[in-house]
Amino acid sequence: MSSGKHMNKNVTGGDRLFSRWYKKEGAVMRPLEIACFTMGCLLLAVYAAAQADAAVGRWQAVEAFQVAQGSSSSTASLPTDAPVDTSLWAEGRITAYRQSLALDVPPPGGLLRIPAIDLTVPIFEGTDDLNLNRGVGRIGGTATLGGPGNLGIAGHRDGFFRGLKDVKVGDVIEVETASETLVYRIARFKIVSPGDIEVLDDTAEPTLTLVTCYPFYFLGHAPQRYIVQAVRVDPASDLPI
Secondary structure: OHHHHHHHHHHHHHHHHHHHHHHHHHHHHHHHHHHHHHHHHHHHHHHHHHHHHHHHHHHHHHHHHHHHHOOOHHHOOOOOOOOOOOOOOOHHHHHHHHHHOOOOOOOOOEEEEEHHHOEEEEEEEOOOHHHHHHOEEEOOOOOOOOOOOEEEEEOOOOOHHHHHHHOOOOOEEEEEOOOOEEEEEEEEEEEEOOOOHHHHOOOOOOEEEEEEEEOOOOOOOOOEEEEEEEEEEOOOOOOEO
16 A cells, blocks of 8 residues: 555656646747748648649630630630649759749740640740740640641640650540640650750651650759550540541
8 A cells, every 4th residue: 555655656746747847848849839830820821822822823824825716615624723743843843933923925826735744834935944834835846736746745844744754555635736735645654865856857757756754763964765655546436546
């Protein structure tokens, strides 16, 4: 019985010791906790602002495309309020995107959609920095949107095209032009050196070639190019055209 009292006394003494420690440390910890909480709120606000800017910029381009079309009937199902997911983007790319929003760009010539990675992005003419910060760009010398041959489209690996790392053979890619929506299915992937431009050679069958730098998370100038090639199919039969 005496041992029980001794145990209770030790426990009570331990509780008191913890209570004194907590009060003493709490005087230091509480301001630190408040500071951490405040910092967390600020980081969330910055992230939300980046997401909002991305949504505004991309969908301004989408709306410009719709105006250029002269009709909204073919784009009625387009989720014009959908945000851009920049969660995988590099911080520098997000900054470049936000800076590009203050600059005027011509309306895009079309839209690129990859449902498997929930991507809808405007296609601009050319691959200069401004175009690739605001969307993706048609590579000069390749087929026109909706035209015959091999259509080449480039995008940044740390921006809109980072999701290409997750696409698979058989996934659908859509290219919407002013007059129609073209449907492609991914046929193959390649990793090539920057000088291997044969992937952009003209083709007899309608082909779509997406180009981005590789590896996706390489620090500095990536040494290779990641190629996604897709063949155009008939939406009704899903057979190559």
